[in-house]
Amino acid sequence: MEDQKVFAPASDNDGPEHLCRGSKLFGPDALCNKVLRKEKLAETVTLLEIQAPLIAAASRAGQFVVVRPNERAERIPLTISDADKQNGTITVIFQEVGRTTKELGLIDEGDCVPDVAGPLGTPSEIENFGTVACVGGGVGIAFLRPIVAALKDAGNNVITILGARDKSLLILEDEMRRVSDELLITTDNGSYGVKGFVTDALRGILDSGRPVSAVFAIGPMPMMRAISDLTRPYKVKTIVSLDPIMIDGTGMCGGCRVTVGGVTRFTCVDGPDFDAHQVDWDELKNRKLAYYEEERLAMERAAEVAK
Numbered sequence: 468m469e470d471q472k473v474f475a476p477a478s479d480n481d482g483p484e485h486l487c488r489g490s491k492l493f494g495p496d497a498l499c500n501k502v503l504r505k506e507k508l509a510e511t512v513t514l515l516e517i518q519a520p521l522i523a524a525a526s527r528a529g530q531f532v533v534v535r536p537n538e539r540a541e542r543i544p545l546t547i548s549d550a551d552k553q554n555g556t557i558t559v560i561f562q563e564v565g566r567t568t569k570e571l572g573l574i575d576e577g578d579c580v581p582d583v584a585g586p587l588g589t590p591s592e593i594e595n596f597g598t599v600a601c602v603g604g605g606v607g608i609a610f611l612r613p614i615v616a617a618l619k620d621a622g623n624n625v626i627t628i629l630g631a632r633d634k635s636l637l638i639l640e641d642e643m644r645r646v647s648d649e650l651l652i653t654t655d656n657g658s659y660g661v662k663g664f665v666t667d668a669l670r671g672i673l674d675s676g677r678p679v680s681a682v683f684a685i686g687p688m689p690m691m692r693a694i695s696d697l698t699r700p701y702k703v704k705t706i707v708s709l710d711p712i713m714i715d716g717t718g719m720c721g722g723c724r725v726t727v728g729g730v731t732r733f734t735c736v737d738g739p740d741f742d743a744h745q746v747d748w749d750e751l752k753n754r755k756l757a758y759y760e761e762e763r764l765a766m767e768r769a770a771e772v773a774k
């Protein structure tokens with residue numbers, strides 16, 4: 468009888484707390500993805516450390532979770548930026564760009580995130596390449612962190628390049644310095660590090676003749692495309708983490724399909740990492756904009772309700 472209560476579906480009146488009642492199977496709080504730490508990293512960038520022991524135990528670099536910030540929200544994918552297997556927590560870092568990420572930003576320490584599913588996606592290909600360059604732009608730096616750490620652990624000489632529009636938007640500098648052999652920083656306006664783009668810094672390294680065997684690039688799509696165009700003539704293996712629209716995150720809806728090397732791939736199960744030189748970037752750009760009008764209306768409606 469008690470178990471039936473624990474696993475009963477939520478009624479309309481139930482808030483996220485109905486998931487926090489604990490379960491006899493996994494112990495108290497097992498069903499509650501409680502936020503243990505919330506930190507603002509930049510004006511629109513927030514870090515949440517969430518209790519999720521099963522996900523933390525299974526997670527590997529390059530994987531992601533699908534979350535819903537409340538029971539009426541849409542599902543959105545977020546990279547597992549860190550996993551603490553001992554404490555049973557995962558860390559996600561997100562930028563508030565629309566309705567659902569703004570709703571996620573309303574969750575406080577001690578609250579539960581109602582749905583957290585994962586780890587999803589194929590882990591990044593980590594091996595000893597020799598010297599690797601890892602390039603992160605904007606919130607993409609959060610996605611890059613576990614990959615840089617895993618590449619370092621695998622014995623690579625890791626040169627990390629971080630880029631942001633402005634110093635105030637640069638995140639995780641200290642954490643990235645700790646896991647890299649070298650760290651270069653660029654800002655578009657020169658407010659910190661070297662003035663310019665991450666592509667300028669990477670070009671400098673490639674032109675210097677240093678033996679870079681692979682490049683990992685994660686950031687806004689135009690940045691990843693520019694890195695891909697830059698490295699192609701140098702014939703350096705280049706991996707990017709693609710971020711098309713995802714719904715289920717498990718290969719069932721087809722929403723995240725991309726064309727890579729002329730073949731249709733589902734980013735959520737075949738990726739998110741792909742060979743940058745094989746990606747059909749124009750198609751990805753168009754598919755990402757498919758719901759632009761609906762996304763704008765969703766934000767407008769949310770703003771009206773909040774008044």
Ligand code: FAD
Binds near residue numbers: 709710756
């Ligand atoms: P909206 O206004 O709905 O959309 C803004 C833009 O975000 C859209 O134009 C579209 O390009 C993109 N987007 C919208 N819905 C989705 C969706 N369901 N799936 C993917 N993209 C969408 N962002 C982070 O800040 N941190 C992360 O760690 C992170 N990891 C990601 C990992 C993967 C594998 C993918 C595919 C995306 C990741 N993103 C991450 C992007 C994040 O999912 C979107 O910013 C978020 O879904 C936007 O939702 P919204 O309702 O707030 O904004």
Ligand code: FES
Binds near residue numbers: 724733
């Ligand atoms: Fe549905 Fe990938 S998100 S198939």
Ligand code: MG
Binds near residue numbers: 541565566
């Ligand atoms: Mg949305």
